[in-house]
Amino acid sequence: MIDVIVIGAGPAGTACAKKLAEEGFSVEVYDKRAEIGAPKRCAEGISEASQDFLGKIPERCIAQKIKGARLYAPDGRYLDAILSSGGFVLERKVFDKWLAEEAVKTGAAVQANTFISDMVKDERGYYAGVKGEFLGNEFMEKARVVVCATGAESPLRNKALGVFSKVNLIDSCIQYEMTNIDVIPDLIHIYLSGVLAPRGYVWVFPKGEHKANVGLGIIPQDKKPAAYMNEFLKLHPDMVKDMVANGFVLCGEAANHVNPIHGGGIKEAVISGQMAADTIAECLKKNDVSKKALSKFNEVWWKERGNHLKRVEKLRETLEKLSDADLNDLVDALKPEDIIEFARGAKLSVLAKVLMRKPRLVGIARHLL
Amino acid sequence: MAWNINNDKCLRCGGCVSVCPTAALELRDKLIRDEKLCTLCGVCEKACPVDAIKVAKQ
Known part of the structure; x- marks a missing residue:
């Protein structure tokens, strides 16, 4: 039996797999697509600062x-x-393959063209493996922990934790x-x-x-x-509060870990995958992969990212209320440095201050404070 | 038929799968619906960016 199965070889899955393999655990990553990273469903933008989490992105992954x-x-x-x-506009089909290569270099195995249809439980009721299909053959693989990094497009997150968008x-x-x-x-x-x-x-x-x-x-x-x-x-x-079950962890877009203002998800996916890996490694070492033990990931993620993203979400809710005339006024009232604050998920007071510069937006600004 | 997918239109984006509250949809080489789980609630039709899904309330 291997230690961890990761479903999905996107940024979250490969980040999680890489960290776990570095810790010496046996990891198998499955991806349903024949070619990792293609076809993309992404605008491909990422900030240079994301390299703090990713490592240096090779030139070949960068289109602009x-x-x-x-x-x-x-x-x-x-x-x-x-x-x-x-920042960069990436070539995702090259970038995602690079991430997968990095995971493989540390000892993880990555297998494409593999459809995971379901998860299996052990006699304790813990998630303990997957059922899938590879080249027309059905198979079952057992593991101590199953990580669901499928993105939003899989029903598995719903089956395990009732999560849907x-x-x-x-x-x-x-x-x-x-x-x-x-x-x-x-x-x-x-x-x-x-x-x-x-x-x-x-x-x-x-x-x-x-x-x-x-x-x-x-x-x-x-x-x-x-x-x-x-x-x-x-x-x-709509960030998922509880991302774990016995022997099971949800991370990346599958847990809706996406920046709420612009919808960017690569950086959040990598951070979430790495945080999940830290908790999983700790739990595997203590030989306790119960929901209770794995829920440390909930704590850490919500403390480090979730509460921050919640504030960004409130910003979006405010922007959604603006009419085209309000938006004209807003762009007029904004200073370039304000936009940079927004992109970072600025404090609500920053947006409120900007809105206050235009009389017609004061009402909306008050709502924010 | 109360639920209908136009596979020529479908982009395989998976948006419908992400919003399905009963895990009735699955995206393989094409979209598959589990009739036993589907409640014909219609959110998949709403989420589809290209009008490939049609749900008629019975």
Whole structure:
């Protein structure tokens, strides 16, 4: 029997596997897709600071270096926020394979093209393995702990912990990777508009001189994103309070660990995978993988990330209330450094202060404080 | 049929799976629905970005 099975070879799963393998545990990662990292469902942007958790991202994973963001109001006026440390637009199919390679280098095994259909329990009722299918053959593999890092698109998180995404808390998105377009390549471009993208935004993330990910996300409604454009679905968090069961841990997007303001999930996935690994390693050493022992992951994650992301979520709820006229005023009232604060998940008082600069937004600002 | 998927339209994004409250949907090479678990609540239809799912209340 191996120590840990990880379902899903995305950023959360491979980060978790790498840490556990470094600690000397035997780890097997399964991914349902034939090619790790493809097809992407991601705008591919990440901050340079994320390398604090990831390690240095190799050049081959980077499609474009970014120095900041241009935020457009509905009426077309814009504001440039230049970051002191910039960011990257990645090539996810290369990036995800690099993450998987890093996990394999430390001793984890990664197997693609493997569909995990269910989890199995032992005589104590603890999760203790998985059932799956590889190259047309069904198999069962046993482990001391099962980690679910499937992203949001698997029913396994629901089967184990009753976790699913609330439809009013997700954005339904469409993205094209487009070429032959004219963009300033070292800025990401964000368009706010309740008319163009109700309760969401339009993004243009350049990947070189004339190429970009162009996407649009909106609250699910009768008029579909496909009516504007075409592909993908991304989550805003309704963060899962309890991410563990006996012998089972949920991490990454499967636990809705996504930044609520922009929907970015790579950094949160890696942090969550690493934190899960720390707790799992501790529990395996003590030979106690009960829900009680594993729930240390709940404590640590909520303390380090969850409460912070909750505040970011409140920011989003406020921004969603703004009309196009409010958004025009907001972009007018914002200073570049405010945007950088937002991107970091600034304190609510920062946004309130900005809103106070415009009389019509004072009411909304009061609500924040 | 009360629940219908148009596989030509479906992008395999998994959005419907993520919102399904009863774990009735599963994304393999195409979307699979477990009739025994499905309550025809319709959230999958709402979440779909391309109108590939149709649910008719009975």
